[in-house]
Amino acid sequence: MRKTLAACAMLIAGSFTLPAQAQTELKLGHVGGPGSLFELSANEFARRANAALGDKAKVVVFGSSQLGGDREMMQKLRLGTLEFSLPSTVMSSEVDAFGMFEMPYLVKNREHMQKIEKDVVWPTLAPMAEDKGYKLLAVWENGFRHITTSGKPIVKPADLGGMKLRVPQGKWRVKMFQAYGANPSPMALSEVFVALQTGVMDGQENPLTQIYSSKFQEVQKHLSLTGHVYTPAYLAIGANKWKSLPADVRAILEKTAKETQAYVYEQAAKLDDDLLAKLKAGGMQVNEADKDAFIEASKSVYEDFGKEVPAGGKLVDKAIALGKGM
Numbered sequence: 001m002r003k004t005l006a007a008c009a010m011l012i013a014g015s016f017t018l019p020a021q022a023q024t025e026l027k028l029g030h031v032g033g034p035g036s037l038f039e040l041s042a043n044e045f046a047r048r049a050n051a052a053l054g055d056k057a058k059v060v061v062f063g064s065s066q067l068g069g070d071r072e073m074m075q076k077l078r079l080g081t082l083e084f085s086l087p088s089t090v091m092s093s094e095v096d097a098f099g100m101f102e103m104p105y106l107v108k109n110r111e112h113m114q115k116i117e118k119d120v121v122w123p124t125l126a127p128m129a130e131d132k133g134y135k136l137l138a139v140w141e142n143g144f145r146h147i148t149t150s151g152k153p154i155v156k157p158a159d160l161g162g163m164k165l166r167v168p169q170g171k172w173r174v175k176m177f178q179a180y181g182a183n184p185s186p187m188a189l190s191e192v193f194v195a196l197q198t199g200v201m202d203g204q205e206n207p208l209t210q211i212y213s214s215k216f217q218e219v220q221k222h223l224s225l226t227g228h229v230y231t232p233a234y235l236a237i238g239a240n241k242w243k244s245l246p247a248d249v250r251a252i253l254e255k256t257a258k259e260t261q262a263y264v265y266e267q268a269a270k271l272d273d274d275l276l277a278k279l280k281a282g283g284m285q286v287n288e289a290d291k292d293a294f295i296e297a298s299k300s301v302y303e304d305f306g307k308e309v310p311a312g313g314k315l316v317d318k319a320i321a322l323g324k325g326m
Helices: 002-014 037-053 070-079 096-102 110-131 171-179 189-197 208-213 239-244 247-281 291-297 299-308 310-322
Strands: 024-029 057-062 134-149 164-167 183-186 203-207 222-225 230-238 285-288
Touching (some): 024 037, 037 134, 037 208, 037 247, 070 134, 070 230, 096 310, 110 134, 110 230, 110 247, 110 310, 134 239, 134 247, 164 171, 164 189, 171 183, 171 299, 208 247, 230 239, 247 285, 291 299
Parallel strands (some): 164 203, 222 285
Antiparallel strands (some): 134 203, 134 230
């Protein structure tokens, strides 16, 4: 009897195999809609990373604020409940010195931004972010920002007087538009379309890629090419989560993140031209803004930033010096 039971036990054990270890899933959340630069950037990174990672791990992308708005995703990074996100303006609310990228007309072009990345972001800003619990893997792009409105075009800062304008969640963008005379309100990107459609907001400001992919052309009449701020985007992960990943996975992710930047910039430049044509074709009235007037009206923002964030003010001076002659 004992032999029979032992034989049965061996047969039963032999009919089951231990389940294969589940592949580590690395979630990447962002707020960009379909066709946005964020979507293109995140998907390309995931494609390249997954090809190199094999069965070590898999990057899975969730766009259109599926995993929350920027603030919510930043909290999830720190808690380790989300691996990656693609913050832009919101970084200035997490680390004061990142507010340098909220200074109007600071970044002249992508070549200038690459100099700033090399001499300012990696030596100074990235360690500041790590002290707050965030590891930056790459500097990508959100883009040059412009203003859309429902009522009238914006040519000079005075045209913004009293206008209810949606801005992203960064206090220096609020201060900027207050200096221009507007009534700015921070709001998550996922809420903006309805706010514009219902008249809760008169206008908003964003790069062309976010304007088009969010379909703001359906509820806004005017596109004013102010180019008032260039916003980088950062591929970020929680510092503790980063340390918990195997060294070979970290090496692949970091290398791939930085290599993806060339693709991001190439797509961004292409979208600048393509989307402007599409927005015009969609019925938006496009006008050039008086940038000199905006630059003149921006002086107080620089002064306030230098007083309130001295370390950031010094980085602004360095960035300006890097752009001389460009």
